[in-house]
Amino acid sequence: MQKRFxxxxxxxxxxxHYGKTMRGIVRYRRDEVVAILDSKRAxxxxxxxPIVGSVTDALAYEPDTALVGVxxxxxxxxxxxxxxxxxxxxxxxxxxxxxxxxxxDDPELSLLAHERGVELRDTRRPPDGLSVPTGANxxxxxxxxxTVGSDCAVGKKTMALELDREARSRGIRSxxxxxxxxxxxxxGWGIAVxxxxxxxxxxxxxxxxxxxxxxxxxxxxxxxxxxxxxxxxGVTLGLYHGSAPHALVLCHVAGQTEIEGCPGHxxxxxxxxxxxxxxxxxxxxxxxVAAVALNTSLLDDEGARAAxxxxxxxTGLVADDPVRFGAGRLVDAVLARLPGQAxx
Amino acid sequence: MQKRFxxxxxxxxxxxHYGKTMRGIVRYRRDEVVAILDSKRAxxxxxxxPIVGSVTDALAYEPDTALVGVxxxxxxxxxxxxxxxxxxxxxxxxxxxxxxxxxxDDPELSLLAHERGVELRDTRRPPDGLSVPTGANxxxxxxxxxTVGSDCAVGKKTMALELDREARSRGIRSxxxxxxxxxxxxxGWGIAVxxxxxxxxxxxxxxxxxxxxxxxxxxxxxxxxxxxxxxxxGVTLGLYHGSAPHALVLCHVAGQTEIEGCPGHxxxxxxxxxxxxxxxxxxxxxxxVAAVALNTSLLDDEGARAAxxxxxxxTGLVADDPVRFGAGRLVDAVLARLPGQAxx
Numbered sequence: 001m002q003k004r005f006x007x008x009x010x011x012x013x014x015x016x017h018y019g020k021t022m023r024g025i026v027r028y029r030r031d032e033v034v035a036i037l038d039s040k041r042a043x044x045x046x047x048x049x050p051i052v053g054s055v056t057d058a059l060a061y062e063p064d065t066a067l068v069g070v071x072x073x074x075x076x077x078x079x080x081x082x083x084x085x086x087x088x089x090x091x092x093x094x095x096x097x098x099x100x101x102x103x104x105d106d107p108e109l110s111l112l113a114h115e116r117g118v119e120l121r122d123t124r125r126p127p128d129g130l131s132v133p134t135g136a137n138x139x140x141x142x143x144x145x146x147t148v149g150s151d152c153a154v155g156k157k158t159m160a161l162e163l164d165r166e167a168r169s170r171g172i173r174s175x176x177x178x179x180x181x182x183x184x185x186x187x188g189w190g191i192a193v194x195x196x197x198x199x200x201x202x203x204x205x206x207x208x209x210x211x212x213x214x215x216x217x218x219x220x221x222x223x224x225x226x227x228x229x230x231x232x233x234g235v236t237l238g239l240y241h242g243s244a245p246h247a248l249v250l251c252h253v254a255g256q257t258e259i260e261g262c263p264g265h266x267x268x269x270x271x272x273x274x275x276x277x278x279x280x281x282x283x284x285x286x287x288x289v290a291a292v293a294l295n296t297s298l299l300d301d302e303g304a305r306a307a308x309x310x311x312x313x314x315t316g317l318v319a320d321d322p323v324r325f326g327a328g329r330l331v332d333a334v335l336a337r338l339p340g341q342a343x344x
Numbered sequence: 345m346q347k348r349f350x351x352x353x354x355x356x357x358x359x360x361h362y363g364k365t366m367r368g369i370v371r372y373r374r375d376e377v378v379a380i381l382d383s384k385r386a387x388x389x390x391x392x393x394p395i396v397g398s399v400t401d402a403l404a405y406e407p408d409t410a411l412v413g414v415x416x417x418x419x420x421x422x423x424x425x426x427x428x429x430x431x432x433x434x435x436x437x438x439x440x441x442x443x444x445x446x447x448x449d450d451p452e453l454s455l456l457a458h459e460r461g462v463e464l465r466d467t468r469r470p471p472d473g474l475s476v477p478t479g480a481n482x483x484x485x486x487x488x489x490x491t492v493g494s495d496c497a498v499g500k501k502t503m504a505l506e507l508d509r510e511a512r513s514r515g516i517r518s519x520x521x522x523x524x525x526x527x528x529x530x531x532g533w534g535i536a537v538x539x540x541x542x543x544x545x546x547x548x549x550x551x552x553x554x555x556x557x558x559x560x561x562x563x564x565x566x567x568x569x570x571x572x573x574x575x576x577x578g579v580t581l582g583l584y585h586g587s588a589p590h591a592l593v594l595c596h597v598a599g600q601t602e603i604e605g606c607p608g609h610x611x612x613x614x615x616x617x618x619x620x621x622x623x624x625x626x627x628x629x630x631x632x633v634a635a636v637a638l639n640t641s642l643l644d645d646e647g648a649r650a651a652x653x654x655x656x657x658x659t660g661l662v663a664d665d666p667v668r669f670g671a672g673r674l675v676d677a678v679l680a681r682l683p684g685q686a687x688x
């Protein structure tokens with residue numbers, strides 16, 4: 001059923017990093033977004049969506065669901081957000097959120113939701129019964145491609161969604177496999193692997209590709225974090241080994257040289273990242289980087305073309321920005337790397 | 345205070361892999377272990393500790409605490425264990441366990457414990473308030489050494505304990521930093537990093553080295569899993585980056601060629617493992633492998649000496665089995681690798 005989302009993005013509607021949930025929802029569920037809340041930018045628009053200053057002002061657009069559209073490190077929101085959530089629930093809106101602190105476990109908010117008859121959906125809540133992988137991830141009747149990155153928030157989810165869209169347009173039974181809160185909000189299924197007990201990371205990833213293989217023949221698994229990220233690398237590697245990909249797509253923001261938010265943490269070069277990601281693939285499931293997906297959003301068209309050419313020269317791989325220039329060449333490069341597994 | 349442990353090791357008292365908790369406790373808290381329970385081996389001994397067939401039989405040895413001495417993948421025990429735990433609590437024993445399912449959250453067992461006035465201690469329960477690392481791990485006034493491995497259950501905890509013991513015997517303010525349930529049972533503090541929410545893995549590891557640096561100058565961090573383990577690699581890398589070691593000690597069971605319990609998953613060679621572990625160190629905290637700690641328990645003395653010589657020739661590093669031959673050469677090799685940080 002179509003939703004009517006009010007995206008709560010207070011303080012972050014302008015921020016590509018912490019506002020990435022908002023941006024993902026606007027990009028992939030555009031028809032269902034009726035307003036964005038960010039009091040500092042009330043009266044402006046984002047991608048033709050009106051920005052409002054309060055829940056009360058948003059009601060003119062008849063939302064049915066308030067969606068927490070910001071992602072903060074650690075997944076916890078400050079106390080100033082309680083008032084916003086309180087307003088949304090009081091106004092009769094369902095609330096969807098992807099924080100580590102679950103709304104439904106909050107006594108005050110869940111009581112209020114019960115009184116108002118609205119639903120609190122925590123997309124990051126792990127499913128029951130997780131455990132370690134069984135080996136089923138190596139026996140799938142599907143080709144698995146994982147997007148990996150030089151950093152968090154470089155576009156691993158977006159690249160997977162764009163590549164999936166292109167593959168589906170070719171008639172392939174292609175599936176986007178969501179592994180984080182925004183991906184789950186976009187696709188309507190999945191597990192936020194960063195929220196599971198660490199020992200069950202790979203087991204959760206295995207469960208996702210097993211489910212993906214029920215849904216289609218070519219899986220684009222949304223990557224998380226980065227292999228050398230000082231905070232989130234464990235999630236990256238557990239997801240990598242648990243999803244057991246046949247091929248990788250390396251995602252990078254053209255021009256970025258340091259981990260966002262971690263001064264002093266340099267990014268390795270693209271060729272080094274290719275070597276590293278290939279070197280840590282499981283001996284039982286060797287994976288190679290099939291292509292480089294560049295996020296050129298910081299550059300003009302000329303700069304973007306130059307960045308793509310540079311990445312191709314440095315790595316010897318096909319590179320492209322699928323959002324800017326289309327995903328065709330990247331999908332071609334990936335399919336060429338899946339000789340035994342490629343869906344036709 | 346001295347404890348009087350009954351170690352519950354039903355079915356696993358003979359098993360070096362799944363019985364590794366029992367073995368660790370017997371080795372490092374030997375004076376406090378009064379009996380081991382394993383009905384199939386009742387009447388035998390393990391390291392001069394009597395093995396009994398039931399809790400009732402164990403009471404002759406006057407235990408005050410029953411300790412779950414087996415580690416199963418996923419950290420969950422089957423229903424047959426409930427009866428054992430029931431017996432132990434009914435007999436008035438405190439219970440210590442390191443499973444992912446917490447005893448204190450079990451309504452029946454916790455009610456029974458309350459009635460009998462005994463304590464249920466879950467050493468794997470994460471502390472409150474975990475989050476992502478702050479960067480404090482890069483600012484410590486201590487040298488950090490992490491034991492890493494070719495597989496789980498190769499002796500990463502034991503090697504760290506042996507190296508710590510040797511360093512303390514030299515008058516260094518050396519500290520063993522426990523990161524798993526058995527290490528915590530041995531040392532009486534720590535966090536089981538495999539049981540925290542995956543996003544907070546590195547944050548938990550950082551908290552441990554910050555606490556370690558309050559306790560001493562040279563930290564031996566207990567490693568977890570292995571970088572190419574198909575089930576637990578995420579924990580390995582999150583702990584690695586969060587503890588931000590200056591040096592690594594690579595642990596390996598001499599002669600082992602495949603991941604235990606995962607047929608078809610080959611172990612890389614020692615030189616490959618050295619390269620891989622060094623390659624994934626953070627650019628902001630490069631770490632090198634300082635020595636190879638070999639577990640030669642499958643070999644006779646001559647075979648052990650040959651394995652040590654082989655490892656030294658293959659890697660160009662100092663190698664030794666600290667349990668068999670003493671930890672002196674390994675500690676020397678590590679201290680030589682810590683020029684700027686080495687405690688004197």
